[in-house]
Amino acid sequence: MALENIESWTGRAIETASTFEGEGVAFKKGDILFGKLRPYLAKVHLTETDGEAVGDLWALRHQKHVDPCFAAYQLLEPGFIDRVNGSTTGAKMPRAEWGFVGSIKVPTPPLEEQTAIAIFLDRETARIDGLIKKKGRFIELLKEKRAALITHAVTKGIDAGVPMKDSGQDWLGQIPEHWDTVPPTALFTESKERAHEGDQMLSATQKYGVIPLEEFEALEQRQVTMAVTNLDKRKHTEIGDFVISMRSMDGGLERARAVGSVRSSYSVLRCGPEVEGRFFGYLLKSSLYIQALRLTTSFIRDGQDMNFSHFRKVKLPRVPVDEQIRIADHIDRETARIDGLVAKTDRSIELLKEKRSTLITAAVTGKIDVRNAA
Missing domain, CATH: 1.10.287 (Helix Hairpins)
Incomplete structure (x- = not known):
């Protein structure tokens, strides 16, 4: 099938009134909503009812010789999206202009096709x-x-046949008979060692653990605002240490993968001789432990940071x-x-x-x- 007719996109942007304060657009059934902000996201929606939408959108109304569903697919076509995206202005908030988009030439077959x-x-x-x-x-x-x-x-x-006993801890429930539960201080000590001269800045992340800030920026392909004050109060961190941060409430404790320093508000934990780092790396990020850790704090109410005082309230298994x-x-x-x-x-x-x-x-x-x- 050859599409011989080539014409500018066969719709038009509708100037519509809206009851929204700020940016918003009203549309009718059959209009196509097109996201003009960051068009590479290909936000295209064929509406099924009349309504209103908030956002950087155009309401595009097809002309009589155009099937609206076909038109929506035209707007989703990767080549079309690439051309629109290439025309945007603004580095942080790239937007397309209808003057350009409306003039893009597209193949237009007969209506029945x-x-x-x-x-x-x-x-x-x-x-x-x-x-x-x-x-x-x-x-x-x-x-x-x-x-x-x-x-x-x-x-x-992981031994299915081992006898079990009650741990005495709600979050643990039954544990193997030869395990004990102990205060965290029996296994870990809090380190308040100040940052060493030349320490690289570390970022405590739930996704990668505690890694160099530069490495985190490279992995995430974005820049992070670096601390410029209280650098002398940062805490030195060794490989294998665990770090308690505000995010620990949501994802557990992070394990350090590099030597460096972390924010002064974080708590740094050193492992004792009865700690195998990988095992506790898994334990301290397990869902049951995270739930138990959350119960030690009410900082939604009083704004307190999560720190060593919260960590020490949750007894841990000694294995x-x-x-x-x-x-x-x-x-x-x-x-x-x-x-x-x-x-x-x-x-x-x-x-x-x-x-x-x-x-x-x-x-x-x-x-x-x-x-x-x-």
């Missing part, structure tokens, strides 16, 4: 979206399994070091297998998204004839 293309794409993209959704749910289940595996291993052990090593090895092995499945499924989702985009491009530009298929 537009409808056939739209029907075909509706069916095929729905099929692909269904597969993506199933794979996304599979990833969620794998992550739930991963978390459950870790929590069970660090609180119950033979050789068993800690076996448990950590087991978790490393099993989580690596699960992480491999997650990565493989993530890649298959990316391939499906690429297929979806390629299909839309081929259909709306006439590279494939879908009339019979539709």
Whole structure:
């Protein structure tokens, strides 16, 4: 199928009144909402009712010789999005201008062919979206399994036949009979050692642990505001130390992967001889421990920081070091297998998204004839 008619995008931006204060747009059924801020996000929505929306949006109304569903797919076509994105102004908040977007030339087949293309794409993209959704749910289940595996291993052990006993701690419940529960101070000491001269700045992150600030910026591809005051009060951190930060309430304690210094408001924990770092790395980020840690503080009410005083309130299991090593090895092995499945499924989702985009491009530009298929 060759699309011979090439014309400017066959819709127009609608100047509409809105009851919203500030930016907002009113639209009618069949209008297409298009995000003019950061257009690379491809925010395109074909409306099914009249209504109003808040945001940096255009309400685009198709002309009579255009099928609105086909027009929506035209706006989603990656080549179109790339051209719009390339025209934006503003570094931090790039916006497109309708004067440019409205003049972009697009293939425009007869109306009946537009409808056939739209029907075909509706069916095929729905099929692909269904597969993506199933794979996304599979990833969620794998992550739930991963978390459950870790929590069970660090609180119950990995020996199925071992006798159990009540730990006396609500968050732990039953534990192996040969384990004890002890105050955290029996296993860790708080270090208040000041930063050394030349210490690199470390960033305490839930995603990567405690790593150099420069490494965090490179991984996240963004800049972080560096501290410029109270540098002499920063705390020295060694590899393997644990750090308590404000984020510990949500994601547990972070383990240091490098030597350097952290903020003075953070608490630094040194491991004692009965601590295997990997085992407690998993334990102190497990869901049950995080819930127990949250119960030690009410800083939503009084604004207090989370620190060593909260940490010491939650008793911890004392496990033979050789068993800690076996448990950590087991978790490393099993989580690596699960992480491999997650990565493989993530890649298959990316391939499906690429297929979806390629299909839309081929259909709306006439590279494939879908009339019979539709």
